[in-house]
Amino acid sequence: MSHSHPLHDFRAASSHAAQDPTQRHNTRAAMDFLMQRRAAQFPDADELSRLRDLGQRIRQRALSRLPLLLEQLEARCVANGIQVHWADTPAEACEIVAGLMRQANSQEIIKGKSMVSEEIELNHFLEAQGMTALESDMGEFIVQLAHEKPSHIIMPAIHKTKVDIAHLFHDELPRTPYTEDVDELIQIGRHALRQRFFTAKVGLSGVNVAVAETGTLVLVENEGNGRLTTSAPEMHIAITGIEKVVEKLEDVPPILSLLTRSATGQPITTYVNMISSPRKAGEKDGPQQVHLVLLDNGRSQAYADLQLRETLQCIRCGACMNHCPVYTRIGGHAYGTTYPGPIGKIISPHLLGLDDTKDLPSASTLCGACSEVCPVRIPIPELLLRLRQESVTPENEPNHPHTVRGQGAKYRATEKWLWRSWARIYSQPVLYRASRFAATRLRGLLPHDVGAWTIARAKPQPAAKSLHELVAEYQATQGNQP
């Protein structure tokens, strides 16, 4: 999948975005808003800490028995009349969806918000088959109308301003007058979206939590489109990654509470859908068929390593990107991956391989703002460090288990040599003294442009004497032993 289109150049795209003042201003304002919304939901630090502990425990417990829980989920779903499909790759998942559409005799599908459908590039696939995907989530609809991709996992169109949307609706929707009135824009969008439910025979949604013990698919949303998508068409296809499963129904409330408060700063979403079967005899609504597509796409690679497995704890709340100083500077599109921001940096190497994502793990100061807010306590900086190790370790390194596809993607013999020399200097006092001497004595001779550093800063000025020297002099004046 990842090789079907040219490699995204993260370095170029992120540099460009970071130098775009409008983008910077808009993204910062949006992230500030989301950070405040979240903060207002967690006034009590102790309660937050306990809830995060609980969220972490629930997710870790589920992952520790993932194969069993997936079997149980499948068995419960089947018993409830939900058909379960397994997909290893995005291509397989797309084929499953297209096959089900053909089975339902439908050329179009109406979609609720689903990041996994973005991950498998379903819309693109269906278009190539002459089929149509209609987005019913407002944000996704806007992004689709603009021929773009989501820039955020919770707010797909967060990069668009009111004015952008006003132009978009006016240009792309028939007989739509230009307006910048937010309420009117929402009404225009709603009207366009509602039409779609009358015709669609197949609806597709994501899943926020799948419950193994009951075979229940939980879906949260605010627009009601998710409920329509999953109940109005004859067939409902739910698609999700294999990691979204939890053990018990009682695990759901804490996870949802963490999810909605962290994501949008809501105590609960307007709609909480719990889907456990197709329409039963005597029921007046609901789909005749419900299908669940479970996607691996590299997740089992992360699962196989105990440390990397923590990546799969994620409940996709987006708080890490909202709080990330890098995401805030470059926005979601610069990443070139379905999942941007900190979670994207740690999950994308599993989905796409390190060769296609080699600049992501280094694009962090490891500041820890993400792990500080992550509702399930994923140690994102540690996972980034681990991925950095994997990306500079050559594939043929002895005694190094091969855990990540594309291992060694950043390995360069010269860089390795530089670090080796660095280690030699810094682990041998005599060499270190010599290099320090050079750095302090030659301070006037540093080339004025020390490369990338001076883009935003003056060149660094070593002091006339190092601390090692100052201490020796000081101790001499004090009559101390050095």
Add this chain to the structure above:
Amino acid sequence: MTSPPKTVYLFGTCIVDIFFPTAGISAIKLLEREGIEVRYPQAQSCCGQPAYSSGYLTEARSVAMAQMMAFSGDEPIVVLSGSCAGMMKHHYPSLFDGLPQQTQARAFAARIYELTEFLTKVLDIKLCDLGQPVEIALHTSCAARREMGVRDTSLALLNQLDKVVLKQHDHEAECCGFGGTFSVRHPHISAAMVEDKTSALKACGVQQVVSADCACLLNINGALEKQGAALRGQHIADFLWQRTQHVEAKQ
């Protein structure tokens, strides 16, 4: 609290060594004034973080080993940076995970204190402000804030200085954009971050910036200088020593 140790080691850090050496001398004087003997092993160099955070564990280990050898004994090790302290305290044990040196690394980690943490929590230092009234902003490094949890100890020290007014700046908890090799691997993202940080510091109208981390100061001061601003950041050890040093003369 058990009685404070008589002797400590000072770990200056490679950035202080080359770029902010006076901070090391100020730290020594602050500690000595409290009756503590300070040892500064000349064999020390760097905590190994640059290699570690770039993914080069073997190289980080050899530099870490050299520090563990330079600081033998069991005296506390006072570190002039939250980031390097975090590396030595929290990452050395995992760096040597499963290796023969792990016990040594754990014991070493247990001896690590960030300077402001040591001054407040171990020494319970009392400071008397002899300086002119001044308005300052405090920049806390991300490692000091989140990994070491020592933002409060910097604050506690500054709050003891009664002629120092501490002002908040916008997005204070946000990273300055240094991130070691990040600053040169992703220079435009880093530049955007330090631009915003310096704008916030300038906008809060202070005469001085204080920080307990020189890596951030190298970044922030470099940006301020390039912008032609008069504002600069100073290491908290220098700041504390300069404002309180005459006490020693009077005693």
